[in-house]
Amino acid sequence: MAQPSLIFSSVRHAAQRDRMARMIDGANFLAPIVADTLLDRLAMVTRRFQRTLLIGAHDTALADRLRADGTQLTIIEGGPALAARTGALTGEADSIDLPLANFDLILWPGGLDSVNDVPGALVRLRALLAPDGLLLGAFLGDGSLPRLRRAMMSDGVRAIARLHPQIDLAATGNLLQSVGFTLPVVDVDALTVRYGDWFSLVRDLRAAGLSNRLSPTPAPLTRAEVTQIATAFAAQADTDGRIAETFRLVYFSGWAPHPDQPKPARRGSATASLAEALKPRE
Template identity: 75%
Template sequence: MSQPPAPLFSSARHRAQRDRMARQPAGADFLAPIIAETLLDRLSMVTRDFARTLLIGAHDAALIDHLRGTGTALTLVEAGPGLAAATGAVESEVNALDLPFASFDLILWPGGFDSVNDVPGALVRLRALLAPDGLLLGSFVGDGSLARLRRATMADGVRPIARMHPQVDLAAMGNLLQRTGFTLPVVDVEALTVRYADWFALVRDLRAAGLSSRLAAAPPPLTRDEVARIALAFTAQADADGRIAESFRLIHFSGWAPHPDQPRPARRGSGTASLADALKPRPDQG
């Protein structure tokens, strides 16, 4: 009997990161309000109310307050035990959510999708939690992000050890939503550029946003020499003003739980127009 694959990410490190986020000063996580604003903007374009909402992650107090202000019945899920206790959230990883099926009309997931061990399993579980015609809406830092940091970690004299997470791209996200039974999937990307004075400022931002490594095979700590080499390689990519422009590519996604009244794609072969006829030149084209 084959053994299940070893987990790529550490749940213990994830929980510790989440609780560390709860202890940091307000505003330290610069990404949280950006993602929240984007999700709320997209939600405002949906012309219906959501009576029951599940929010994955209890770190953004402003987002929680906004959702409660809409009158929705809000349930919070949080992996960090300290943060869950402080906010009244259900303490759970997404993969292990044990809530009644079809109990939510809206699920918001502002970050964290990219470091789930069983991504298809998590999406299947979330789809089961949605009532028919319920909406899943989320964002995460995706493929193409932190390109300058990745180059810096490959500087001469730095051990070639995996320290950064693999990244999910746009096409893979769309395929995952379709494979796991969501209808009307939409996936797009927003490019965000942040300019840093040095590598240490970027590291502080990544820790504050919960984006530092949670790989199960924890890499050994960097030596002083490696830190110096990475910092120098990062600074070498600076613009003329001495600041380094780093990229964050935010992938936004949405999908609906199936419902009979939703629009459906036309059946293949049901078209009445001929492609060959459409490509024929018109009389005025000679």
């Protein structure tokens, strides 16, 4: 039987990740926002996590903070150059080859929305967690970048897929529960960033590793298409000339099953506050 075609290119993914290794400090403005939010929510859990798996080596400050808490940290990274620079293992989230039930905590600060096998990735992470282990992560979710999407569909731009499909909150919660996580919770923080032009947004997306990695690789934009997209994006500006773009950061959590956990809520109900779900159990 023929294998289904892949949505994302692993080669483009690795190249984008390695490009992040060459960025100046602070170029990825989303990384500290996501890291601080994940760490704040992790701080709500009173137990200590002895063995942690971090997916993504781009945020060295996050890795340092985890080590400072005394956890034994393993990092997996899709970009070989970035992995070599940071001492991480090279690998993809949906094909991690590590001992099963070996981690108490898995942190994934971005990437669920751009793996080819989303359920498979979650199944693998569930298997890597010890009983009562926690998966805590984030990704750019449904409804993000509406002005960019509108500009990319303007007249004069070829109707070619250039933007990634997006995962919504309900689908994420259902996926977590369907692959065996208990107490799944998903919520969203909407972040508005105001840009002077389309080119500034593109620079931010590249710095955050969020540029196009679709497979097959779309044909490059022509100079006329670039001009049309930039013009259409600028046409959505506020009265001060700046364009407000939206990043919807979806945060999710799920626990590996354990007999002492509360009874799971019904399927599809994973929309409560993540802060509530992370409160310590009595």
